[in-house]
Amino acid sequence: MTWRTELERAAARLREAAGAADRAERLLAEAAARLAADDTERRRGELARRLAAAAAGAATGWLGDDLRDTDPNTPVWTDPAATAAVRVGTALLDGAADGPEPAFPALVGLLGKGHLVCDGDAADPRVAGMLQSLLVRITAAHPNLELSLVDGVTLGQVFAPATALVDAGIAATVATDHLALGRVLTAAEKRLTELRDIAARGQSIADRPFHLIVVAGLPPEVGKSTRERLAALAHAGPSARCHLVLCGWRNLPHREALPAIEHATYLECGDEARLGNLPLPVVLDAPPPPALARNVFGSRARQRREAGELSVADLVPQELWTESSRDGLTTVIGRDQAGHTAGGDVAVSFDDATPHWLIGGRTGGGKTVFLLDVLYGLATRYSPDELELYLLDFKEGVSFTEFTPSPLDPSWIPHVKAVGVESDREYGVAVLGALRAELTRRAGLMKRAGATRLARLRELRPEVRLPRIVAVVDEFHVLFAGNDRLAGEAVAHLEELARKGRSYGVHLVLASQTISGIEALYSKKDSIFGQFPLRVALPGAKHLLDEGNDAAVESVGQAVINDAGGLKGRNRTCRFPDASSADELLATLRRDLWARRDSDEEPVVFRGFDEQHLAADPRFEALAPPTHAPRALIGRAVDVHMSTVGYRFDKSPGRHLAVLGTSIVAADVLTSAAVSLARQHEPGSVEFQIAATAAGAEGVARDLVEELKAAGHECRELEPGTILTAPRGKPVYLVWFGADGADGQPGTLRDLLLHGPAAGAHLIGWWRGARRFLDDIGGSAGRESCAGVVALNIAANDLAAITGGYERTWDARANRCLVIDRHAGGETLAVPYVRPGRLDEVVETR
Template identity: 45%
Template sequence: MGSVAQFFGRAVGWHRQALALLLDAEAELRALESDEFPAATADVEQRRRAALLHDLARAGLRGWLGAKLDGTAVDLPLGGDAVPDRPMFVKVGEARPTSDSVFWAVAPFIGAGHLAVDADVRDPAVAAWLRGVLLRAAAALPDGTLRVLPVDGATLGSVFAAFRPLMDAEAWASPATDLARLRSVLDEAERQISAVQGGELDSPPVLLVAVAALPSGASRADWARLAAVAHAGPAARVHLLLAGWPPHTYGESAPRLDHTTFLTGAGEGWYRMSEPPGPHRLSDDGSGLAAPLRLDAGASEDLIAQVCRRLAATATVSRRTDFTSLMPRQIWQESSAAGLSAVIGRDGRESFTLSLNDATPHALLAGRSGAGKTNVLLVLLYALASRYSPDELGLYLLDFKEGVSFVEFTPTAADPSWVPHARTVGIESDREYGLAVLRTLTREMNRRAGALKAAGATSLTGLRALQPDTVMPRLVVVIDEFQVLLAGNDTIARDAVAGLEDLARKGRSYGIHLILASQTIAGIEALYTKKDSIFGQFPLRIALPGGSGILDNGNTAADALPVGTAIVNPAAGVAEENRTVRFPHADPKSVAAQRHTLWQSRAAVNDPPAVFAGYAEHHIDSDPLYGAFTPQVRRRQALVGRAVDVGLPTVGFALDAVPGRHVAVLGTSPVAADILHAAALSLVRQHDPGTARFVIASFAATADTVVDDLVATLTTGGHDVAELDAGQLRVLLKDLATTDSGPTSKPTYLVTFAADVIVPMLSERGPDRRTGLDDLRTVLRTGPGRGVHLLGWWRIARRFADTLGGSSGRDDVACLVALNVPANEIASLLGDHTLTWQPRTNRALLIDRHDQRTRLIVPFVRPGRHEDTEETGLP
């Protein structure tokens, strides 16, 4: 800190000296205008005093503020000649009181006021002068304190070309060359003034609006805004450097600018300088500097480029941010009562804070492939999770693309840590899973509505004000590639649209915030009549490169963005509200370190999130419900898989005495054998050894390995097991069908693989004119009441229907699992043509006609099933 104090002390001393020199210069200038000398000696005295003024100015303007801008200046030290809070005097030209005398004309600028010249940069002398003043200011001020907003309505920005290194380093903005961009510049200047006046910024940067020429079409309203900035700007470190002011428009006069030194053309390249801002005057009558002046010659573009490269090198370092630097030093220090906010990147050199609150409750995020959506989401979500505890924030995360966007929030085999705020994480999610999450959120919203009503509050903010100790965290719901959820125009899409609309309209009151991410929001059929009503609730827009489609019509600011930046707009994409934000790279090492910090700080009640990985197999051996089974269960179940629902609940069928409690697996996929294997093992676990009979019959070579494993497991476990061929099974069915109606000696489970193979054989009539199908149908109707249940695999749905005897026997097997069976065949089998079903790998449709259940499930398979078999995209 000693060097900083020394620098500041030197700077204060320099400015005091400059002020004293200015006072001396004012006295000398007033003396030049007096008649105290005889005419014979006047010229001599004027030359003497001009030389004195010249010496005073050279002594007062140290370093870059008065240096000759030629090759000798290139190695001058940078950033040591001025400080933002003290008036910075700058050389603006050379005054000539007589033909053979000259002194430097000096004007107060940054820290005091503004500079304006009435010609614009179409005059080469004005262009050079403007560049020279900008170079002096950029080189004199400490690094990181100056941000320049260039405006050039005459040369399309070429006058600022030499300053390109500073633009690339984002210390300067790119030139505004049209009226819309000029107004954006004024917006930014006005925002800084308002922020300082409102106490939101304690130490703002110096913001310099440098106008080379006003764009055509600038109106009196634009002039008035410039005048307002001139009036209020110096107190907020906002300054103007204007060429072409006042604008020359027939019949209209521009407003005069406060706190401004004016340079007015006097013909033949000469200018007059007005009184500068401040209490000290150059003349008694307020006419300004008595001597005419030539504008400062400025600097060559080569010198400017060399100096700017030096400045840009340090500017690049100072603007650079990383993931770790955005995380707070102490986690979980904020309250979400009034909303959520987090620093997620930089706007130029300033930190940028994004907020989710009542004013900006929901956000749309878009960008082309590779634009960095996943990176932005990681930065935003980790920044929020680091500021707000799990009692203040909950996360629901859904990813519908083939990727691993949200794996960083979940425990894995390699890393057991997770983000304790995560409630539900979907990776490569099914549409059905997304709909289940929306329904879960709707139930939570309705629960919160009841709590608010009971407390007499109308919003979460109001509830937290009335009951500060209430634990009701805000929920952030992120749906990446959300258009997949709404694809088509089926029941799922329609229900999902209705759920999104409900949450978007009401969620803000109950602390539920939606972030929808996609490459585009165009062409979503299910939204044709709902697009405005839903997206109108999303004022916050984050447009990555190629994501201008989510901004207002005509706002194409995101089209040419570099990767790593985004247009963040809190006003539904209106161009005037654009902010260009640079995001850090969420590198895996830093993300993992922050995740461990959060995980290690979790409370004992913070369970891991409910994770749905769409690509994952599920095995009966690792199922929690299967592991909890004992022979003392009240109602035995045949487990077949995990529901595609929040928490992935285990699903199966209750096998009790109700007629029809049998299981049929339909489809040609060998996964059917795995499902029967899992169902049988789950029943085994619910019986003591020897207390149940398992009859195994297999008629498909593809099931041999599964059957051998099942028989070996049953035998090793001491259970009563028999493996039958077709003829033996026919005899058993006849015996079970003709035995009296009393219960069997022990529960009996008939497990048949590829039962459709024996349907023709069972159709044959015996000596008593009965067929095996007659016996099977009798067993199906009466078996459950006697403790007999069938678990069968039919590869052909039509054969299954024939087995039941057509529609009249539908209810004789109430429990169905459909694999690669077309929807129309299942619909015909059930007599329900409203059924929505699309066969696909690692999925099955569970149907329980007694419980009125139809659910998408991930079926239980043997480990490696989907790795070792070619299933042509089917289950």
């Protein structure tokens, strides 16, 4: 073998080795590449698992779960979510959305943290799905939530699945144009201001609902000012529990640059969605399954409705009369408007901080219902030894008849001492005067005991009954109508009670449509209403809250409660039950309370339109002979206790009684006087002389004669010309139906008036004309000859001429009389005794 042959063989072996090396190198490179890829995939997988675990911890349950895998029957949360993060989609580690590449939930900080801002709007199906999914998550996770929805792109279609939230009041009606958006922003700004004011005073707002404004797309008319308002709201919102999901926030050609949205995470929806600083593409969540959305929105709506469907039973404690009023009175009146446990029951108090209340609302706005809720709440918590009630209603209604006995139901609320239905102003002033007298009594007790507060006095004098007193005056402005003497008295009483009531346990509740325009209160408005820190604004309330605080609701069954005299920032809206629809429950409560009473003393009920009958007066039944100075009963006083009004007859000169007015009621007054006097004399010991010269009074006179004879009394009927004869040796009452003209014997009449009482002769006469009466008794010089006057329908100036007064505030009206005793120096407004059905007859003859 030659050297050339060996060389060729060696070259061949070398080439073979080189090829093997190349192959080995390639194999090693490929192996290395495969090893590197396996390590990266492992590490990426590990990273994805760690990120997913972190996301699961940051957004738990409803806030982070994949809604496609969530059972539609999963219950919504009843406790507020503890985390601020919420899922909006899925982040991909390598950007491939169509493979099994590692991924993890993409989260944003929202409620309790900040905002979400997206340049796309609901016209993009990706954004629409993300919004619907986000709304389901937030609603399911947060029971304490209020929503404002705005959609200027699909005109509300994107929020169609959430209709149940709108119906339940959790979300307002979807705003679809720039005007409605403006109203949403105004309401949000007002709410934000109130919560910031509360927080500035050091009070917690943690129990207030989150307010989430979801904008699916801005209406096309939105301008620079609206965008700036949105930016300002975003700036201040998180500190006041207000957050935004703002879609469609993008710069447009030939438009000014958008203001920055602070505290926000930005979502860009280009070919690939990008979230904030996350350097990865994001696949936004698809719309949730319809069944799941229906369950979440329907469950939350049912919870809100059930929480809002209150009854009086929800306000009543399980056990009656278990609480002490030593330091004040407290009752539950309703539930926070949020309607869930976070809002809770709303309780109000009568105490040193809120001694008196003002309640405002239009007719039909719920004042009566609200007052019934309050009164039943108090009466079931506190016994009559802890609480007394005085109730006045100045409108034509039956607000408080609920608390009094009736022919159909003899029970009553034992706390109630006096009730006025369609009350006279005089009755209202009398009640305020009685309460003021009670202040004076308690002030004396405190002074003698060395106490400065009611609670301390009750400790020092446990044997003295000292319940707290609540006086409710509905339509109280009627008290001050006319700016007259009565209005002045009412103002004086009210000012004293308002200033001193808290110290002595006397509390006022004044209810009306407005507190403005009351002339008699112009100079006292601040000194009086400044003592009423608790304000309850019902629909239609005017000037009740502070200027600029326009929080009064328009929905019947809701109230704005403000415990700072109406100042902004102290409002709380609550729902209260409709007591008027719980007749059976209230009747049961009333009977239960009545059965527990310690006394059979019924409340005094003043019904301004009711007749008064002599036979129904227990004081008439108690009359018996002999009586040294018999008292003719005339009617019932317009005072707290509806006292019996009478006129005494004795031997003093001038002890006669004149009834003045054209009304046939005068005949009934004469009859009541004579019958009541007859009960105070032994039969046969006195003579009654009856004269009837007034047309229309003959029947009444005959009935009186029969009644007196039936009682065993001597009774003589007189004819004209014989009326003014001298007495026959025994006491005589001359009852004269129609004394005008003095039977043609004015001199004899004047002699009887002057000398008759000393001889036991007294006149009870009816004059239809006041001027005629004055002439018959001898003019102004004879005023003292007849000390008793009962004024019916006579003019104030005629009455002034008879009494010698220069000014007279008497206002003649049906079913009222003014009883004057010149010797006693007293004037009493009264409801005269009449025969049953008399007022109906009077109305029919008009």
